[in-house]
Amino acid sequence: MTHQLVHKLTESGIFHSPYLRHSSITNDFSSMGDFMRYILAEKHPDSKLTEIKTGRNITYSHLLAVASQVSIRLLEVGVEERSSLHIVAENGFDWLVILIASYLGGYVIGASSPFSPWPEFSRNITTQCATILVMTRDMFEKFQSEIDHPYLSKLIIIDAVGDETDFGIEVTIKNLPPSQTPNYDQEELDDVCEFLFSSGTTGVPKAVKITHKMIIRSCERNSLEGSLGYTTKSKFMLTNALSHVGGQIFGFLIPAFHGVNFVVGSNPGFIGQLEIIEKYKITHINPSPANLNCWAKYDQLENRDLSSLEYILVGSACPNFDLIDTFIQRSGLKSTVKLRNTYGATETASCTFCQNEFIESDFRSIGIAAPGVSFKVIDPQNEFKVITEPNFEGELLINLGFDNRLLYFNDPVKSRNALSSDGFYKTGDLVKLDERFQVYLSGRISEIIKYCGSTVSPALLEQIVMESDLVVDCAVIGKPDEMFVELPTACVVLSEKGKLFEEREIRKMLLDHVAGHVQEQRRIQEVFIVKYIPRNPNEKIMRGVLVKQISAEKIN
Structure with missing residues (x-):
């Protein structure tokens, strides 16, 4: 030390x-498909995965074998290398099989949270310019009446089968009539492995281009003793x-x-x-x-x-x-x-x-x-x-x-x-x-609140509010205001103890608590009690949703 x-x-x-530059493995692999074969079949074939929902247990090598079969099946039905696939699935073995099969097949992939509504899937498909939608069976049954997008030419349904140790995947293909061809420069996809969407906390999520070597290098960077x-x-x-x-x-x-x-x-x-x-x-x-x-x-x-x-x-x-x-x-x-x-x-x-x-x-x-x-x-x-x-x-x-x-x-x-x-x-x-x-x-920077000529940090105020045993969750936002531009406003979820008090008492106690920690122009000015704090699948606060709700007086 x-x-x-x-x-x-x-x-x-x-x-x-x-850190000194250590020996690089990045150049040893031309694609994520090669890299996954190395991890799952050569480096750690006997490491295991357990699926909480079903209790299934499989090894890395078994996961690779199933993914390889799915990759071959997709090739047989005309899913060509560099095809753009969009994935909708809950966490589980089938999601991992789709991911690895896509790496093996050389596809360009993107994904949406399975807890999102269809309009969000559709928007992400448009942003990605995807032409093939891949869904697990439960997701297909949930959204089948809404599936409609002008870019889509195929719908692929993935169905996990087998018992705790004999895990496999069934693949169903549905051809769709695309009515529009996505417009983009093919050269933009050079060496792109997948699109990961930004959090969307401040606007429409962007499709971030992630190359094969970026992922491999990230794995290498985080292997330090x-x-x-x-x-x-x-x-x-x-x-x-x-x-x-x-x-x-x-x-x-x-x-x-x-x-x-x-x-x-x-x-x-x-x-x-x-x-x-x-x-x-x-x-x-x-x-x-x-x-x-x-x-x-x-x-x-x-x-x-x-x-x-x-x-x-x-x-x-x-x-x-x-x-x-x-x-x-x-x-x-x-x-x-x-x-x-x-x-x-x-x-x-x-x-x-x-x-x-x-x-x-x-x-x-x-x-x-x-x-x-x-x-x-x-x-x-x-x-x-x-x-x-x-x-x-x-x-x-x-x-x-x-x-x-x-x-x-x-x-x-x-x-x-x-x-x-x-x-x-x-x-x-x-x-x-x-x-x-x-x-x-x-x-x-995008979350900074402008109040009375000062800049107010939501993160700092959230930490101070969370010190109180009256709340279990909190988000601080800038409520639009004609006089002050934005009012620092705390949206709080009450603890069992907090529920014992009247709203006006909660407001006074929290305002007094914050006042003891920060100068006057950087304090919260209002408190709203909410049932929950909206977050995206990556657990980031959706502040824009709260601002809209409060501005429309949907919270009281």
Whole structure:
């Protein structure tokens, strides 16, 4: 352990990873199909997966064999290499089979959350310019009366069959009459493996182009000793949505590269996840900050046996570290569990920062830049003004070097706007540095509230509100206001204790609590009690939905 600078600073204000470049495997594989064969058949054929819903257990090699059969079947019915497939499925073996079969067949894929309505699927199909829709049987039966899109030429239905050990897939093909040909430049698909959609928290989700080498490099970057702690004895709870970067790359592909044993299923809620950890003796979890907050306030937490946990991998949004510490203390894990704060983005193909036990760093920071990653912090109003001094807030920009192909499909304007003039990806995240050049996430530029000439951070106010035992969940938004532009407004879900009070009492207690922590012009001004906080499948708050609801006076 040392107290040296965490990152290396150049004269131009660019910070570099402290890690030396290690031997690269990226150039050993020409495609994700080759890479999956290597992982599932050569590297870890005997590692296992357990499906929560059915209780099925299969090995990596069995998963590859089933996926290979599906890939051959798709080729037989005319699904050609480079075809654009859109996937709709709940987490499970069938989803993983579709994913791996698509890699093997050389298809370009995208996916939607199975909990979305058909109009969202349709919009994503349009954005991706997909011509083939792949659905599991249960999804087809749910949406069959709504399936209609001018681009679609085929509907492929995937049906899981077999018992606990004899797992297989049946494939049904339905030809559709497309009425329109999608318009895009074929060269845009060069080396593209898949499209991962951005979170959509501030607007229509964008189709992020992810190349084969970006995914392989991401797996390699996150294989450092002392980082995520994966071994072939690890058990990973995979309940994050596989349709998003957090579930697919960080939740499945990176752990699979290390041969972990998976427990796979759809998110059963925060109590259901605790039950899974207990039942399957999970060692690694990647919960959302919202779930961690709920666990910390769960009145039956001490009655849960979570002693199998070894690593808690935190990411996705600004975590409330005080509540995380409360969860660790109450669950009796203080001396045994390792907390890893991670940072990444859809556009960077998952994790680009992570803590490492061999480089001393504050667990509240986003960790250490991965090998090959450089970054800088700029004034959000002037990209040519670089910030290197501690405690000054600025926007984080990342350069991945080898993988610097951060573009949105069929959208040249947003693609240009996503990069700085020197090719760094503009994350939109606000950060601060400390004296050792550690990086601390403080919020999103797009979420900053403008009130009385001041800028207000929702993330900070949410953490303060969540300290109260009157609430179990919270989102702070800017309510449109003619006089003040935006009013910082807390939308809260009450705890059982909170439900004992009148609304006016709740409002006063929360306003007084926040007033004791921040200066007057940065406090919340209104409080609304809601039944739940709307979140996307990646557990990010859908602030725009709350703003619309409050503006339309649907919440009272």
